[in-house]
Amino acid sequence: MKSRTLLYVTTVPFFALTVLILLLLFSVPLRAQIEPIANLKVVPIPLPGGDIFPPYGLYNQFFPGPPNQTPPFDPMNADPHGITNFRGVTAMGYTFGAATDNHGTAYGVITDIRVYQGEYVGGEVADANSAGATKSAPSRGTFVEI
Amino acid sequence: MKVPDSAVQISGDTLIIHLVDVPVVDAFTFPPPLPPPPENGISPVTLIPARISFDITYTKSGTPRQIRPASRDPLSPLNWRGEMWDATNSGTFSLAYKDGSFSASGNFSSQGNFGEMGTEHNGVFVDHDEKNASGIVGAASSEAQAGQTNQGPKQTGKTVLLKGHVPVKVVNE
Numbered sequence: 001m002k003s004r005t006l007l008y009v010t011t012v013p014f015f016a017l018t019v020l021i022l023l024l025l026f027s028v029p030l031r032a033q034i035e036p037i038a039n040l041k042v043v044p045i046p047l048p049g050g051d052i053f054p055p056y057g058l059y060n061q062f063f064p065g066p067p068n069q070t071p072p073f074d075p076m077n078a079d080p081h082g083i084t085n086f087r088g089v090t091a092m093g094y095t096f097g098a099a100t101d102n103h104g105t106a107y108g109v110i111t112d113i114r115v116y117q118g119e120y121v122g123g124e125v126a127d128a129n130s131a132g133a134t135k136s137a138p139s140r141g142t143f144v145e146i
Numbered sequence: 147m148k149v150p151d152s153a154v155q156i157s158g159d160t161l162i163i164h165l166v167d168v169p170v171v172d173a174f175t176f177p178p179p180l181p182p183p184p185e186n187g188i189s190p191v192t193l194i195p196a197r198i199s200f201d202i203t204y205t206k207s208g209t210p211r212q213i214r215p216a217s218r219d220p221l222s223p224l225n226w227r228g229e230m231w232d233a234t235n236s237g238t239f240s241l242a243y244k245d246g247s248f249s250a251s252g253n254f255s256s257q258g259n260f261g262e263m264g265t266e267h268n269g270v271f272v273d274h275d276e277k278n279a280s281g282i283v284g285a286a287s288s289e290a291q292a293g294q295t296n297q298g299p300k301q302t303g304k305t306v307l308l309k310g311h312v313p314v315k316v317v318n319e
Contacts, residue, residue: 034168035148045269049221062223065260073260077213078223080230080262085269090228091161091204093235093261097254109254113202113235115163117154121270142151144163146170146198 042122042139044083061145063112065094081116082145088118117142159231161204161263167197172243195244202237206263215272228266235261 037043046060051074053059061082065073080092097109120141123134147168155162171193210231216224235256242249267274 034150034165037147040148047268049219049223049225064223064262074223076260077211077216079226079266079268081226081266081268085271087267087271088265089156089161089263090230090266091233091235091261091263093204093233093256093263094259095235095237095254095256095261096259097252099239099250099252101248101250107250107252109252111237111239111254113200113237115154115161115202115204117151117156118265141148142154144147144149144153144165144168146147146168 037143040122040139040141042120042124042137043134044120044122044141044143045085047079047082047084049079080114082114083116083120083143085121086116086118087120088116088140091115112145114145115142116144159206162202163204164201166199168199170196170198170241172196196241196248197244198239198241200237200239202235204233204235204261204263206231206233208232210264213266225272226266226268227272228264230262230264230266233261233263 047062048060050058050060050062062074062078062080064076064078064080066076067073080090092112092114095109095111095113097111099107099109101107118140119138121136121138124137126133126135149163149165149168153163153165155164173193208231210229213226213228213230215227216222219225233256236254238251238253240249240251
């Protein structure tokens with residue numbers, strides 16, 4: 001599953017153009033209570049659809065938003081979730097903000113942080129003696145896409 | 147990533163999430179580029195381990211939009227069901243590279259931008275909940291449903307659970 005950080009930083013008037021994008025692709029379990037998706041017993045299944053960004057390919061996420069924007073959003077009623085087979089609470093929103101780094105440089109910040117809490121049907125290993133073939137399994141949890 | 151349920155507090159119209167030292171990686175483009183030959187010996191997909199902490203409050207407002215599945219295409223953005231409110235969110239964050247070479251902190255707000263919050267069902271739960279709502283008991287797959295069409299009259303039924311006192315007829319002989 002492609003997790004992602006959309007916390008990125010753009011220019012402000014008096015500073016050189018700087019863009020910082022934090023992209024969550026992999027997680028290291030530095031704290032026991034935060035679990036990377038790949039290590040879960042029941043692994044959530046990414047949304048089968050999503051947006052296509054050539055040459056990156058299919059990104060398993062939609063970006064709902066109002067019509068007639070540049071660049072365009074997906075339809076306002078597009079599924080905001082990143083996980084399929086999910087039933088629960090979803091929260092998301094696009095933000096702007098400001099940040100300062102340890103050298104005193106100022107940045108503009110854009111985020112899209114999504115929170116999901118509820119039950120889901122994911123995949124778990126069906127047979128420990130197989131290569132890891134899956135079967136459907138119910139579970140629940142709280143997930144955040146940063 | 148999966149986080150503890152306790153990281154999220156839902157109360158009334160608000161959802162608050164509080165996370166500390168979440169392990170993430172920093173990349174310099176989004177989406178990350180496909181790996182062409184490195185230039186100057188630096189891979190364009192270099193990912194820098196970092197940690198981020200943040201507090202965000204999402205607040206819903208207005209009346210909810212009732213989302214019904216407008217498509218049954220599994221790849222469609224409209225194949226889900228939900229009750230969603232417009233929502234704003236604001237928060238603070240701090241982040242630091244694991245090697246200590248960079249850190250930053252700041253705040254953000256969604257004021258004026260799109261945001262939403264609510265409950266949703268997607269994937270198998272769209273069909274599952276539709277069937278429950280229509281009184282069909284059981285989690286029969288759509289394939290099984292289709293198969294029934296060739297097997298005589300379609301039978302649907304409700305499971306009636308008896309509660310309370312059940313009258314018992316006593317016959318004295």
